[in-house]
Amino acid sequence: MMQDMSTRNDLNHVVEADKAHIWHHLLQHKPLETSDPRIIVEGKGMRVWDQNGKEFLDAVSGGVWTVNVGYGRESIAKAVYDQMMKICYFANSAGSVPGALYAEKLISKMPGMSRVYYTNSGSEANEKVFKMVRQIAHKKYGGKKTKILYRDRDYHGSTLAALSAGGQDERNVQYGPFAPDFVRVPHCMEYRKHELGLDHLSGAEFGRAAADLIEEVILREGPDTVGALCLEPVTAGGGVIEPPAGYWPRVQEICAKYDILLHIDEVVCGIGRTGTHWFGYQHYDIKPDFVTMAKGVASGYAAIACTVTSERVFEMFKDNADDPLNYFRDISTFGGCTAGPTAALENMRIIEDENLLENCAEMGEKLKSALQGLAEKHPVIGDVRGKGLFLGAELVSDRTAKTPVSEKQAQQVVAEMAAQGVLIGVTNRSVPGKNNTLCLSPALIITEEEIDIIISTLDAALTKVFS
Numbered sequence: 001m002m003q004d005m006s007t008r009n010d011l012n013h014v015v016e017a018d019k020a021h022i023w024h025h026l027l028q029h030k031p032l033e034t035s036d037p038r039i040i041v042e043g044k045g046m047r048v049w050d051q052n053g054k055e056f057l058d059a060v061s062g063g064v065w066t067v068n069v070g071y072g073r074e075s076i077a078k079a080v081y082d083q084m085m086k087i088c089y090f091a092n093s094a095g096s097v098p099g100a101l102y103a104e105k106l107i108s109k110m111p112g113m114s115r116v117y118y119t120n121s122g123s124e125a126n127e128k129v130f131k132m133v134r135q136i137a138h139k140k141y142g143g144k145k146t147k148i149l150y151r152d153r154d155y156h157g158s159t160l161a162a163l164s165a166g167g168q169d170e171r172n173v174q175y176g177p178f179a180p181d182f183v184r185v186p187h188c189m190e191y192r193k194h195e196l197g198l199d200h201l202s203g204a205e206f207g208r209a210a211a212d213l214i215e216e217v218i219l220r221e222g223p224d225t226v227g228a229l230c231l232e233p234v235t236a237g238g239g240v241i242e243p244p245a246g247y248w249p250r251v252q253e254i255c256a257k258y259d260i261l262l263h264i265d266e267v268v269c270g271i272g273r274t275g276t277h278w279f280g281y282q283h284y285d286i287k288p289d290f291v292t293m294a295k296g297v298a299s300g301y302a303a304i305a306c307t308v309t310s311e312r313v314f315e316m317f318k319d320n321a322d323d324p325l326n327y328f329r330d331i332s333t334f335g336g337c338t339a340g341p342t343a344a345l346e347n348m349r350i351i352e353d354e355n356l357l358e359n360c361a362e363m364g365e366k367l368k369s370a371l372q373g374l375a376e377k378h379p380v381i382g383d384v385r386g387k388g389l390f391l392g393a394e395l396v397s398d399r400t401a402k403t404p405v406s407e408k409q410a411q412q413v414v415a416e417m418a419a420q421g422v423l424i425g426v427t428n429r430s431v432p433g434k435n436n437t438l439c440l441s442p443a444l445i446i447t448e449e450e451i452d453i454i455i456s457t458l459d460a461a462l463t464k465v466f467s
């Protein structure tokens with residue numbers, strides 16, 4: 001990106017304005033007293049440019065698994081512009097043309113599901129499920145079955161109820177007290193199965209045993225008190241964890257046995273991120289009652305999130321029209337913005353027309369095997385995990401003891417990669433201050449040549465930081 005002098009001066013002013021007034025998300029601000037924030041000024045395809053004109057290959061899709069179709073999509077911008085000139089907004093008690101058309105298209109990709117509730121963020125989409133579950137408990141179970149189970153290492157959002165369902169302690173400490181009736185179940189991470197006392201098991205046997213731990217919690221709490229189980233199909237911020245074979249069929253069995261609704265949080269995995277299928281849960285033959293999604297729905301071109309339910313759930317809210325409380329008494333003001341579903345429709349068209357589900361699966365395999373290749377050379381890579389273009393590499397100082405490297409070292413790898421022009425992330429979040437898992441989640445349009453750039457840059461960064 002070329003910058004003339006007036007652009008440079010404007011951007012200098014922007015940096016000062018940012019430093020004076022912006023409270024950035026998820027960032028320690030003390031270092032910004034002596035350095036500048038990174039301001040992303042422009043993006044095209046897989047690449048972004050900062051205020052200094054420095055180019056980066058973005059291997060994290062906008063930092064947090066969001067820009068699935070890449071930057072600078074004129075057709076999305078144009079569709080949103082045209083729609084806004086027709087009608088920008090009306091509260092969603094009334095309908096809208098793009099709202100109805102996107103819901104129809106989305107449901108056509110989700111056999112067994114039938115209704116779409118529009119909101120603005122992943123946290124909010126999950127909150128809606130929690131409220132629905134609580135209302136069902138009151139309507140159908142005499143105020144019982146209000147408990148919602150969530151899993152260690154999973155994350156469902158930043159609002160207080162969503163944090164109450166948060167399995168990542170780094171995000172939770174100092175924000176309590178939390179909402180009642182959210183109960184944690186153990187994680188299902190094979191790499192750290194010793195924490196569960198299950199190191200004698202592997203593969204599907206381990207998967208079943210990890211799911212059995214959920215049943216133990218249900219029995220301890222009392223099955224008649226548990227309304228729903230909320231899970232990420234592949235855990236994102238908790239360390240990029242794909243549950244092992246054997247896990248999901250057992251989860252489904254347990255939910256059916258105890259009449260527990262299954263809520264799958266697809267905020268990260270949804271809309272193609274895991275490859276081949278539109279949703280993560282579709283790899284595992286799961287039949288959810290609720291599916292929530294946000295980030296990739298419109299690839300960040302507009303704010304939109306969806307809570308999708310089965311018709312069975314929807315029916316529970318309209319069985320007695322004489323009861324004035326017998327509906328979901330909830331609204332999300334900006335769930336009526338037409339920009340969201342318009343951008344989402346075009347986003348989906350692009351993914352279909354450009355075969356991005358297939359590209360994601362193919363490039364994801366390539367990136368994963370290249371990371372596994374790097375693990376042979378760098379003993380600091382203890383584990384490579386994930387599905388599609390949703391991958392993680394856990395860094396450990398001792399492979400046998402699986403001791404995490406310090407967060408500072410993991411951050412040094414990220415900083416070194418950025419200095420060389422490639423953006424990746426680091427996560428884990430389950431133990432405060434111990435983030436040690438590198439995140440690689442490029443847009444679904446990535447090419448083999450770009451994967452080679454990511455891998456050679458990572459190779460050099462690991463050599464620099466750890467030798």
Ligand code: PLP
Pocket residue numbers: 064120121122123124126155156157158232236237265266267268294295
């Ligand atoms: N659920 C999952 C799995 C997430 O990873 C996130 C955010 O990273 C959320 C929910 C919350 O989404 P939002 O930040 O849009 O509220």
